[in-house]
Structure formats: C-alpha cells, structure tokens
Amino acid sequence: MARQQKSDATEPSPTAIDGLGEGRHLRPGSKPAPGLYLVATPIGNMGDITYRAVEVLRAADLVACEDTRVSGKLMTRLGLDRPLSSYHEHNSERAGPELIKRLKDGAVIALISDAGTPLVSDPGYRLVKACVAEGIMVTALPGASAMLTALQLSALPNDRFLFAGFLPNKSTARRKALREVATVPATLMFYESPNRLGESLADMAAVLGPRQAAVARELTKLHEEVARGDLFTLANRYADAPPKGEVVVVVAPPGEALPLGEEDLDDRLRAAIAGGASVKDAAALVAAETGFPRRDIYARALRLSQAAPDSTP
Structure with a gap:
C-alpha cells in the first residue's frame, strides 16, 4: 500500500516538463x-x-x-x-x-x-x-506573439525594446509620433498595414535616418519573410510594392558616433527640418543618430536655420 501511494505521488503531470515544474492542469x-x-x-x-x-x-x-x-x-x-x-x-x-x-x-x-x-x-x-x-x-x-517573434528574427539588439503599436495613418501625425520616440535608447517596434508600409518606412527614414531595420511578415506561415536593411533601402523596396499579410517593423536603436563629415551632418539636419522637425528636435534626432554632442549639433542646426528664412527654430 505504501509503495502504491509513493507511485501516485511521483507520477508526472501531463503538463509538466522535466525540470520545469507543473502548471495548473485540468483533469478530464x-x-x-x-x-x-x-x-x-x-x-x-x-x-x-x-x-x-x-x-x-x-x-x-x-x-x-x-x-x-x-x-x-x-x-x-x-x-x-x-x-x-x-x-x-x-x-x-x-x-x-x-x-x-x-x-x-x-x-x-x-x-x-x-x-x-x-x-x-x-x-x-x-x-x-x-x-x-x-x-x-x-x-x-x-x-x-507577432511582436516577440519579429524581434527574435530581426537580428537587432533585443536587450531593450519599445513596442509602439500602430503609427498614425497620416504622414504629418506619423512623423510627429516617430520624433517622440527617435531618441529612445532601445530597439523600436511597430505594427503596420501592408498598404501603408512604403509610406511609413519613408517617414521612418526621414525622421530616424539610415538605421538598420527589419520588416517581418506572414510570421509562422508558409510564406514567412524577413527583409533586413537600412530604412532608406527598405522604403525603396516597398515604395511601389505593398506586401501581403500582417507586418511588423523593427528598427535599431540610435547608434554610436559615426565617421561623418560636416556635409553629412548638414544633410541630415536639413532632411530632419524639411520633414517638419524644429531646429531643437532636428538637433536631438541627429545627435541621437550619430552620437555627436547635442550642443554641437544644435549650434550647427541653428546656423543652418538662420541661413534658411523659412525655417523655424
């Protein structure tokens, strides 16, 4: 009788995995x-x-x-x-x-x-x-979870990430939302409609610069695909060819200081300002992208703004 009781007590649960313990299991x-x-x-x-x-x-x-x-x-x-x-x-x-x-x-x-x-x-x-x-x-x-599956497959840093859900439908609101998260020191993740993917990637490139990114679609399905590259390359890829299926976009965090020349910095600042960013926001974005001191980038952006009367500091 004692042996029978011991056997019952040590019988593994149908939901248990060796070494991982048991969860709540419903008996028939x-x-x-x-x-x-x-x-x-x-x-x-x-x-x-x-x-x-x-x-x-x-x-x-x-x-x-x-x-x-x-x-x-x-x-x-x-x-x-x-x-x-x-x-x-x-x-x-x-x-x-x-x-x-x-x-x-x-x-x-x-x-x-x-x-x-x-x-x-x-x-x-x-x-x-x-x-x-x-x-x-x-x-x-x-x-x-589509979000976590895309993060795993993106080949981008996953120690810190921000899931930002769906971006706004209109470009102006979308760029504003992107500027709000541009300086977050984490990988960014978005859900997106396949019909808006090209426009959305173009706005990401304009606001975030040439960060590495991944577009994951049809995850776990027969035609699963993960396209990787910088945002400009991905924006061109999907500009006139919207894909099918659910889409997750994963974008790398702001990078380390890059070997950029003065003209490169000015081009980035002009692009940010042309995209609707203020001088202050443009400087913050470019500083986050390149790793250069924000104070120096702001001074450079201010000079560019003063040379362009239509820009607003």
Whole structure:
C-alpha cells in the first residue's frame, strides 16, 4: 500500500516538463476556477496553440473575441464548440460591463484576439483593469506573439525594446509620433498595414535616418519573410510594392558616433527640418543618430536655420 501511494505521488503531470515544474492542469471533466483567462492563439501556424489554451477554451463558459467569424474558424479547427461574444475597440464600453457581470456570477471567460497574445494593440486591458477593480481572478496563458517573434528574427539588439503599436495613418501625425520616440535608447517596434508600409518606412527614414531595420511578415506561415536593411533601402523596396499579410517593423536603436563629415551632418539636419522637425528636435534626432554632442549639433542646426528664412527654430 505504501509503495502504491509513493507511485501516485511521483507520477508526472501531463503538463509538466522535466525540470520545469507543473502548471495548473485540468483533469478530464474538471472545470477551471471562475475568472478571466487571457489566452494566446496562433499567429499563423496552428501547431503553436498550447495544450493549456485548448483546455481552457474547451472548458470556458464564454469566449470573448475581436471578431466572432475569425475566432469561430479557429474554434472549428480545434474541434471546439463554445459560445462566442464580440469584444473589441468599438463595443468595449457596452460589452465590458456585461462580461464583468457574468464573471461576478462565477463564469469562466476566455479572452482571445484574432491572432496572437490578447491585450497587445487591443482594448483587453480595459477589461483586465475592471476585473482587478472588482476583485475578479485574472490569469494569462502565454503563447504566440507577432511582436516577440519579429524581434527574435530581426537580428537587432533585443536587450531593450519599445513596442509602439500602430503609427498614425497620416504622414504629418506619423512623423510627429516617430520624433517622440527617435531618441529612445532601445530597439523600436511597430505594427503596420501592408498598404501603408512604403509610406511609413519613408517617414521612418526621414525622421530616424539610415538605421538598420527589419520588416517581418506572414510570421509562422508558409510564406514567412524577413527583409533586413537600412530604412532608406527598405522604403525603396516597398515604395511601389505593398506586401501581403500582417507586418511588423523593427528598427535599431540610435547608434554610436559615426565617421561623418560636416556635409553629412548638414544633410541630415536639413532632411530632419524639411520633414517638419524644429531646429531643437532636428538637433536631438541627429545627435541621437550619430552620437555627436547635442550642443554641437544644435549650434550647427541653428546656423543652418538662420541661413534658411523659412525655417523655424
């Protein structure tokens, strides 16, 4: 009898990996604890769904998703049949309180996005914030993420990075947003529409200069592609040839001091000012790109501005 008890105690969990411990595992027919489950779904390859994600989706009372048509196809491919409820940017104020009410009544709700990890560029954080305020249990099931996958494949520094989501649609607003992050000492990451990719890369080149970058698309799918090069080269590549599929743009952080001559510095300053930057912002951008002291670059930009009456310091 003692030997039998010892055997049961040391039997490995189906979800355990040697040396990595165990997570919460649902036994057949069991029910998860009531609460909100943030479930990552595949970004392309269906093989990237996790065992735990399938278990929770199978046991959920409700699956909240961005688009019920997209998520319905996912559930069908997984052989699952659970109620779906739409929760997205345009209905979150109405749908959120309804989900909170069901959660407070003891429901198990899984929140998923159309693809990847929920709460990345979607309104799910509002629901999480409301759950926390109400004392409702929230947990996350990690999985696929286009952002992190692109960072891994970019061959750019990944010790520090800033995910900036989607840039504005219009060039003026886009360049303003880029100037706000231009001096951040980290790799920059953006989601972008394939139809705007060429214009967006051109604005990045004008504001950020010839930094190294990577354009990752169709990640984990059959036609996965990662194009690498400086921003000017990538902007030319996609200027008249918008790609297909979801796109992530990864841009290197500001570099070390470069062996540039005075004419090169002046050209960069003129380009920044022509792109709409003030003298102060242009100097900050070029200083960040080249590693030269900001004070010296500002003095140079000021001289250029005084020689061009239309420029504003």
